[in-house]
Amino acid sequence: MELGKLFDQAVINSKTLTEKPANDVLLQLYALFKQSTQGDIEAEPPSNQFDFITKAKYGAWQELKGKSKDTAMQEYIALIAKLK
Structure with missing residues (x-):
């Protein structure tokens, strides 16, 4: 399955x-x-x-600066799978 579709499914699963x-x-x-x-x-x-709350969200996202979209998608998918 393509990464984008896996990511979309992980978003639904979240x-x-x-x-x-x-x-x-x-x-x-x-x-x-x-x-x-x-x-x-x-x-x-x-x-x-x-x-x-906004400061925490900003800081969390700022920490990922430079990470590729594909890597972030893979990590998101893995984290959702771990939480299921």
Whole structure:
């Protein structure tokens, strides 16, 4: 099966997990998804220092800067498979 189709299936499977993953895993999933679909982050860091959720999401995605979309897709697929 082609990587894009496997990724799309993993995204669908992520919505049917039996247990909600821990926050750090959710951040990892978010960052891998964004890196897979959009590539490196180009947005400015959040300016509101009290918006902790947005800051955490930004930081998680920023850590993946330079990772290829294909590699991010493979890691996302593997993480979802591990969580199932």
